[in-house]
Amino acid sequence: MSGEAILDAQELSTSFIVKRARRRFELKAVDNVSFQLNRGEILGVVGETGCGKTTVGRSLVGLVRPKSGRVVYDGEDILSLGEKRLRDIRLRIRMVFQDPYASLDPRRSVGDSVAEAGDIHGLFPNRQARAESIDTTLRQVGLDPFFAKRFPHELSGGQRQRVGIARAILPTPEIIIADEPVSALDVSIQAQVLNLLLDLQGSLNLTILFISHDLSVVGQISSRIAVMYLGRIVELAEATALYAAPAHPYTKALIAAVPRADPTRRVSGGGARAELPSRFEVPDGCAFASRCPVKQQRCLTETPRLRSLADGRLVACHFA
Ligand SMILES: Nc1ncnc2c1ncn2[C@@H]1O[C@H](COP(=O)(O)OP(=O)(O)O)[C@@H](O)[C@H]1O
Ligand SMILES: [Mg+2]
Incomplete structure:
Protein backbone atom coordinates (compact mmCIF):
# COMPACT_ATOMS: atom_id res chain seq x y z
CA MET A 1 0.00 0.00 0.00
CA SER A 2 3.04 2.25 -0.01
CA GLY A 3 3.84 4.87 -2.58
CA GLU A 4 4.28 8.59 -2.83
CA ALA A 5 0.96 10.39 -2.43
CA ILE A 6 0.34 12.78 -5.33
CA LEU A 7 -3.08 13.75 -3.99
CA ASP A 8 -4.24 13.44 -0.41
CA ALA A 9 -7.97 13.70 0.31
CA GLN A 10 -8.53 14.25 4.01
CA GLU A 11 -11.89 13.88 5.73
CA LEU A 12 -13.92 15.16 2.80
CA SER A 13 -17.60 15.77 3.45
CA THR A 14 -19.90 17.20 0.80
CA SER A 15 -23.62 17.82 1.34
CA PHE A 16 -26.46 18.99 -0.84
CA ILE A 17 -29.50 20.79 0.52
CA VAL A 18 -32.55 19.23 -1.09
CA LYS A 19 -36.25 19.91 -0.68
CA ARG A 20 -38.64 17.06 0.07
CA ALA A 21 -42.26 17.53 1.07
CA ARG A 22 -41.64 21.27 1.53
CA ARG A 23 -38.86 20.65 3.99
CA ARG A 24 -35.16 21.12 3.51
CA PHE A 25 -32.86 18.20 4.16
CA GLU A 26 -29.13 17.88 4.21
CA LEU A 27 -28.12 15.04 1.96
CA LYS A 28 -24.65 13.86 2.95
CA ALA A 29 -23.45 12.74 -0.47
CA VAL A 30 -19.87 12.28 0.77
CA ASP A 31 -19.30 11.68 4.45
CA VAL A 56 -15.99 12.63 -4.57
CA GLY A 57 -14.47 13.23 -8.02
CA ARG A 58 -15.99 16.70 -8.35
CA SER A 59 -15.07 17.63 -4.78
CA LEU A 60 -11.40 16.84 -5.44
CA VAL A 61 -11.11 19.68 -7.95
CA GLY A 62 -13.57 22.07 -6.32
CA LEU A 63 -16.31 21.60 -8.94
CA VAL A 64 -18.52 21.14 -5.92
CA ARG A 65 -17.43 22.74 -2.68
CA PRO A 66 -17.05 20.29 0.18
CA LYS A 67 -18.47 21.34 3.55
CA SER A 68 -15.25 20.26 5.20
CA GLY A 69 -12.00 18.48 4.50
CA ARG A 70 -8.80 19.10 2.58
CA VAL A 71 -7.38 18.01 -0.75
CA VAL A 72 -3.62 18.37 -0.59
CA TYR A 73 -1.89 18.56 -3.98
CA ASP A 74 1.60 19.89 -4.56
CA GLY A 75 1.89 20.93 -0.92
CA GLU A 76 -1.26 23.01 -0.70
CA ASP A 77 -4.92 22.50 0.02
CA ILE A 78 -6.67 22.86 -3.34
CA LEU A 79 -9.95 23.67 -1.64
CA SER A 80 -8.50 26.79 -0.05
CA LEU A 81 -7.66 28.27 -3.46
CA GLY A 82 -9.69 30.87 -5.34
CA GLU A 83 -11.39 30.16 -8.67
CA LYS A 84 -8.50 31.40 -10.79
CA ARG A 85 -5.92 29.15 -9.12
CA LEU A 86 -8.43 26.29 -9.23
CA ARG A 87 -8.76 26.66 -12.99
CA ARG A 108 -17.41 22.27 -32.67
CA SER A 109 -15.04 20.20 -34.71
CA VAL A 110 -13.14 17.49 -32.90
CA GLY A 111 -9.94 19.49 -33.29
CA ASP A 112 -11.45 22.58 -31.67
CA SER A 113 -12.84 20.46 -28.83
CA VAL A 114 -9.49 18.79 -28.22
CA ALA A 115 -7.71 22.16 -28.25
CA GLU A 116 -10.21 23.92 -25.99
CA ALA A 117 -8.22 23.93 -22.75
CA GLY A 118 -5.12 25.03 -24.67
CA ASP A 119 -7.04 27.87 -26.35
CA ILE A 120 -8.54 29.10 -23.07
CA HIS A 121 -5.24 29.00 -21.21
CA GLY A 122 -3.06 30.32 -24.04
CA LEU A 123 -0.95 27.17 -24.30
CA PHE A 124 -0.31 27.42 -28.05
CA PRO A 125 2.33 29.90 -29.24
CA ASN A 126 0.90 29.93 -32.79
CA ARG A 127 -1.51 28.26 -35.23
CA GLN A 128 1.00 25.67 -36.33
CA ALA A 129 1.84 24.62 -32.78
CA ARG A 130 -1.87 24.31 -32.11
CA ALA A 131 -2.43 22.10 -35.16
CA GLU A 132 0.55 19.93 -34.26
CA SER A 133 -0.67 19.56 -30.70
CA ILE A 134 -4.11 18.44 -31.92
CA ASP A 135 -2.50 15.93 -34.31
CA THR A 136 -0.23 14.50 -31.64
CA THR A 137 -3.00 14.24 -29.09
CA LEU A 138 -5.37 12.51 -31.52
CA ARG A 139 -2.65 9.98 -32.37
CA GLN A 140 -2.05 9.40 -28.66
CA GLN A 159 -14.33 7.38 -30.88
CA ARG A 160 -16.17 10.08 -28.96
CA GLN A 161 -14.75 8.80 -25.69
CA ARG A 162 -11.29 8.84 -27.28
CA VAL A 163 -11.92 12.52 -28.05
CA GLY A 164 -13.01 13.02 -24.43
CA ILE A 165 -9.71 11.50 -23.32
CA ALA A 166 -7.78 13.62 -25.87
CA ARG A 167 -9.37 16.76 -24.39
CA ALA A 168 -8.21 15.63 -20.98
CA ILE A 169 -4.59 14.85 -21.89
CA ILE A 189 -15.65 -1.19 -26.95
CA GLN A 190 -15.16 -0.89 -23.18
CA ALA A 191 -12.04 -3.07 -23.27
CA GLN A 192 -10.46 -0.91 -25.99
CA VAL A 193 -10.97 2.28 -24.00
CA LEU A 194 -9.71 0.64 -20.79
CA ASN A 195 -6.60 -0.50 -22.66
CA LEU A 196 -6.11 3.01 -24.00
CA LEU A 197 -6.25 4.41 -20.46
CA LEU A 198 -3.74 1.80 -19.30
CA ASP A 199 -1.40 2.62 -22.20
CA LEU A 200 -1.64 6.36 -21.56
CA GLN A 201 -1.05 5.87 -17.86
CA GLY A 202 2.27 4.22 -18.76
CA SER A 203 3.36 6.44 -21.63
CA LEU A 204 2.32 9.78 -20.08
CA ASN A 205 3.11 8.86 -16.49
CA LEU A 206 -0.45 9.52 -15.41
CA THR A 207 -2.10 8.87 -12.10
CA ILE A 208 -5.74 7.91 -12.53
CA LEU A 209 -8.76 7.91 -10.24
CA PHE A 210 -11.10 5.54 -12.03
CA ILE A 211 -14.75 5.73 -10.98
CA SER A 212 -17.34 3.11 -11.94
CA HIS A 213 -20.42 1.42 -10.52
CA ASP A 214 -19.21 -1.79 -12.20
CA LEU A 215 -16.73 -3.79 -10.12
CA SER A 216 -15.72 -5.99 -13.06
CA VAL A 217 -14.70 -2.87 -15.01
CA VAL A 218 -12.86 -1.37 -12.03
CA GLY A 219 -11.10 -4.70 -11.44
CA GLN A 220 -9.74 -4.77 -15.00
CA ILE A 221 -7.83 -1.54 -14.66
CA SER A 222 -7.15 -0.66 -11.00
CA SER A 223 -4.17 -1.49 -8.82
CA ARG A 224 -6.10 -0.53 -5.68
CA ILE A 225 -9.84 -0.28 -5.14
CA ALA A 226 -11.92 1.86 -2.79
CA VAL A 227 -15.43 0.55 -2.19
CA MET A 228 -18.04 3.18 -1.30
CA TYR A 229 -21.39 2.71 0.36
CA LEU A 230 -23.79 5.58 1.17
CA GLY A 231 -21.17 8.31 1.01
CA ARG A 232 -18.41 6.48 2.85
CA ILE A 233 -15.45 4.29 1.99
CA VAL A 234 -16.14 0.87 3.54
CA GLU A 235 -13.06 -0.91 2.20
CA LEU A 236 -9.83 0.11 0.46
CA ALA A 241 -6.37 -8.78 -2.15
CA LEU A 242 -9.86 -7.36 -2.48
CA TYR A 243 -10.88 -10.03 -4.96
CA ALA A 244 -9.09 -12.86 -3.20
CA ALA A 245 -10.46 -12.09 0.24
CA PRO A 246 -12.99 -9.26 0.47
CA ALA A 247 -13.24 -8.15 4.10
CA HIS A 248 -16.39 -6.01 4.20
CA PRO A 249 -19.78 -7.75 3.77
CA TYR A 250 -20.70 -5.17 1.12
CA THR A 251 -17.53 -5.91 -0.87
CA LYS A 252 -18.37 -9.61 -0.60
CA ALA A 253 -21.83 -8.91 -1.97
CA LEU A 254 -20.41 -6.87 -4.85
CA ILE A 255 -17.94 -9.59 -5.80
CA ALA A 256 -20.62 -12.29 -5.54
CA ALA A 257 -22.79 -10.23 -7.90
CA VAL A 258 -20.14 -9.93 -10.63
CA PRO A 259 -21.20 -12.31 -13.42
CA ARG A 260 -18.71 -15.12 -13.82
CA ALA A 261 -17.61 -16.91 -16.93
CA ASP A 262 -18.14 -20.23 -15.18
CA PRO A 263 -21.85 -21.03 -15.66
CA THR A 264 -21.87 -23.71 -12.98
CA ARG A 265 -21.23 -21.12 -10.29
CA ARG A 266 -24.29 -19.45 -8.93
CA VAL A 267 -24.51 -15.71 -9.25
CA SER A 268 -26.12 -14.24 -6.18
CA GLY A 269 -26.39 -10.97 -4.38
CA GLY A 270 -24.44 -12.42 -1.47
CA GLY A 271 -27.28 -11.68 0.91
CA ALA A 272 -27.34 -7.94 0.26
CA ARG A 273 -30.58 -7.98 -1.64
CA ALA A 274 -32.60 -5.25 0.03
CA GLU A 275 -32.95 -1.83 -1.56
CA LEU A 276 -30.43 0.90 -0.89
CA PRO A 277 -31.75 2.85 2.13
CA SER A 278 -33.01 6.37 1.55
CA ARG A 279 -30.26 8.99 1.56
CA PHE A 280 -32.35 11.10 3.93
CA GLU A 281 -32.62 8.46 6.60
CA VAL A 282 -29.09 7.18 6.88
CA PRO A 283 -29.47 4.99 9.96
CA ASP A 284 -27.49 5.15 13.19
CA GLY A 285 -24.69 2.65 13.44
CA CYS A 286 -23.41 0.95 10.31
CA ALA A 287 -25.10 2.27 7.17
CA PHE A 288 -24.92 -1.22 5.64
CA ALA A 289 -26.61 -2.98 8.60
CA SER A 290 -30.05 -3.07 6.98
CA ARG A 291 -28.66 -5.21 4.14
CA CYS A 292 -25.92 -7.05 5.97
CA PRO A 293 -26.16 -10.84 6.34
CA VAL A 294 -23.85 -10.90 9.39
CA LYS A 295 -25.07 -7.89 11.36
CA GLN A 296 -25.14 -7.94 15.16
CA GLN A 297 -26.84 -5.70 17.69
CA ARG A 298 -23.71 -3.56 17.94
CA CYS A 299 -23.96 -2.65 14.23
CA LEU A 300 -27.26 -0.85 14.82
CA THR A 301 -25.81 1.57 17.36
CA GLU A 302 -22.09 1.93 16.76
CA THR A 303 -20.76 3.32 13.47
CA PRO A 304 -17.71 1.30 12.40
CA ARG A 305 -14.65 3.40 11.70
CA LEU A 306 -12.32 2.73 8.80
CA ARG A 307 -9.41 0.83 10.35
CA SER A 308 -6.31 -0.91 9.11
CA LEU A 309 -6.08 -4.71 9.03
CA ALA A 310 -2.83 -6.70 9.28
CA ASP A 311 -2.35 -6.78 5.49
CA GLY A 312 -2.63 -3.00 5.27
CA ARG A 313 -6.11 -2.83 3.82
CA LEU A 314 -8.68 -0.50 5.33
CA VAL A 315 -12.12 -1.72 6.31
CA ALA A 316 -15.11 -0.23 8.14
CA CYS A 317 -16.77 -3.26 9.76
CA HIS A 318 -16.83 -4.35 13.42
CA PHE A 319 -16.46 -7.98 12.43
CA ALA A 320 -13.95 -7.95 9.56
N1 LIG B 1 -26.20 18.65 -7.46
C1 LIG B 1 -26.87 17.83 -6.62
N2 LIG B 1 -27.93 18.27 -5.91
C2 LIG B 1 -28.58 17.46 -5.05
N3 LIG B 1 -28.25 16.18 -4.82
C3 LIG B 1 -27.20 15.69 -5.49
C4 LIG B 1 -26.45 16.47 -6.43
N4 LIG B 1 -25.46 15.70 -6.95
C5 LIG B 1 -25.59 14.49 -6.37
N5 LIG B 1 -26.62 14.46 -5.52
C6 LIG B 1 -27.03 13.34 -4.67
O1 LIG B 1 -25.91 12.91 -3.94
C7 LIG B 1 -25.86 11.51 -3.86
C8 LIG B 1 -24.58 11.01 -4.47
O2 LIG B 1 -24.62 11.26 -5.86
P1 LIG B 1 -23.41 10.94 -6.83
O3 LIG B 1 -22.17 11.51 -6.27
O4 LIG B 1 -23.81 11.37 -8.20
O5 LIG B 1 -23.34 9.35 -6.73
P2 LIG B 1 -22.75 8.28 -7.78
O6 LIG B 1 -21.81 8.99 -8.70
O7 LIG B 1 -22.08 7.26 -6.91
O8 LIG B 1 -23.92 7.71 -8.51
C9 LIG B 1 -27.11 11.00 -4.56
O9 LIG B 1 -28.12 10.77 -3.59
C10 LIG B 1 -27.48 12.15 -5.47
O10 LIG B 1 -28.87 12.17 -5.72
MG1 LIG C 1 -21.76 9.06 -10.74
Missing part, protein backbone atom coordinates in the same frame (compact mmCIF):
# COMPACT_ATOMS: atom_id res chain seq x y z
CA ASN A 32 -15.80 11.92 5.91
CA VAL A 33 -13.93 10.31 3.02
CA SER A 34 -10.13 10.08 3.19
CA PHE A 35 -7.72 8.43 0.78
CA GLN A 36 -4.39 8.97 -0.91
CA LEU A 37 -3.80 8.76 -4.60
CA ASN A 38 -0.30 7.40 -5.14
CA ARG A 39 1.84 8.62 -8.02
CA GLY A 40 1.49 6.40 -11.07
CA GLU A 41 -1.33 4.22 -9.76
CA ILE A 42 -4.86 3.63 -10.97
CA LEU A 43 -7.13 3.80 -7.94
CA GLY A 44 -10.61 2.47 -8.62
CA VAL A 45 -13.68 3.80 -6.83
CA VAL A 46 -16.68 1.49 -6.95
CA GLY A 47 -20.15 1.42 -5.44
CA GLU A 48 -23.80 1.51 -6.42
CA THR A 49 -25.28 4.49 -8.20
CA GLY A 50 -25.97 7.26 -5.70
CA CYS A 51 -23.26 6.29 -3.23
CA GLY A 52 -21.30 9.50 -3.87
CA LYS A 53 -18.59 8.54 -6.37
CA THR A 54 -19.16 11.46 -8.74
CA THR A 55 -19.38 13.86 -5.81
CA ASP A 88 -4.98 26.31 -13.29
CA ILE A 89 -5.06 23.22 -11.06
CA ARG A 90 -7.73 21.76 -13.36
CA LEU A 91 -5.17 21.77 -16.19
CA ARG A 92 -3.09 19.34 -14.11
CA ILE A 93 -5.98 17.33 -12.72
CA ARG A 94 -8.31 16.61 -15.65
CA MET A 95 -11.74 15.03 -15.76
CA VAL A 96 -13.07 12.45 -18.24
CA PHE A 97 -16.84 12.00 -18.11
CA GLN A 98 -19.25 9.17 -18.77
CA ASP A 99 -21.04 10.59 -21.75
CA PRO A 100 -18.64 12.21 -24.18
CA TYR A 101 -21.54 13.13 -26.43
CA ALA A 102 -23.04 15.32 -23.73
CA SER A 103 -19.69 16.93 -22.94
CA LEU A 104 -18.73 17.63 -26.57
CA ASP A 105 -20.19 20.70 -28.26
CA PRO A 106 -22.03 19.34 -31.35
CA ARG A 107 -21.13 22.43 -33.41
CA VAL A 141 -5.67 8.31 -28.24
CA GLY A 142 -5.55 6.10 -31.34
CA LEU A 143 -7.38 8.42 -33.73
CA ASP A 144 -6.07 9.45 -37.14
CA PRO A 145 -5.42 13.21 -37.27
CA PHE A 146 -8.06 13.60 -40.00
CA PHE A 147 -10.61 13.29 -37.18
CA ALA A 148 -9.75 16.89 -36.25
CA LYS A 149 -12.08 18.08 -39.01
CA ARG A 150 -14.94 15.80 -38.02
CA PHE A 151 -17.91 16.60 -35.77
CA PRO A 152 -19.16 14.58 -32.79
CA HIS A 153 -22.23 13.18 -34.60
CA GLU A 154 -19.94 11.59 -37.19
CA LEU A 155 -18.16 9.50 -34.54
CA SER A 156 -18.95 6.22 -32.83
CA GLY A 157 -19.33 6.07 -29.05
CA GLY A 158 -15.83 4.69 -28.62
CA LEU A 170 -3.80 17.77 -24.20
CA PRO A 171 -2.54 20.05 -21.40
CA THR A 172 -0.23 17.19 -20.18
CA PRO A 173 -1.93 16.66 -16.83
CA GLU A 174 -0.54 14.66 -13.91
CA ILE A 175 -3.86 13.24 -12.77
CA ILE A 176 -6.97 12.06 -14.60
CA ILE A 177 -10.28 11.65 -12.79
CA ALA A 178 -12.26 9.34 -15.04
CA ASP A 179 -15.93 9.20 -13.99
CA GLU A 180 -17.66 6.14 -15.49
CA PRO A 181 -15.63 6.59 -18.70
CA VAL A 182 -16.78 3.32 -20.28
CA SER A 183 -20.25 2.95 -18.75
CA ALA A 184 -22.00 4.31 -21.86
CA LEU A 185 -20.09 2.03 -24.22
CA ASP A 186 -20.78 -1.46 -25.58
CA VAL A 187 -18.86 -4.14 -23.73
CA SER A 188 -16.69 -4.86 -26.80
CA ALA A 237 -7.36 -2.56 -0.61
CA GLU A 238 -5.01 -3.80 -3.30
CA ALA A 239 -7.20 -5.08 -6.13
CA THR A 240 -5.84 -8.62 -5.93
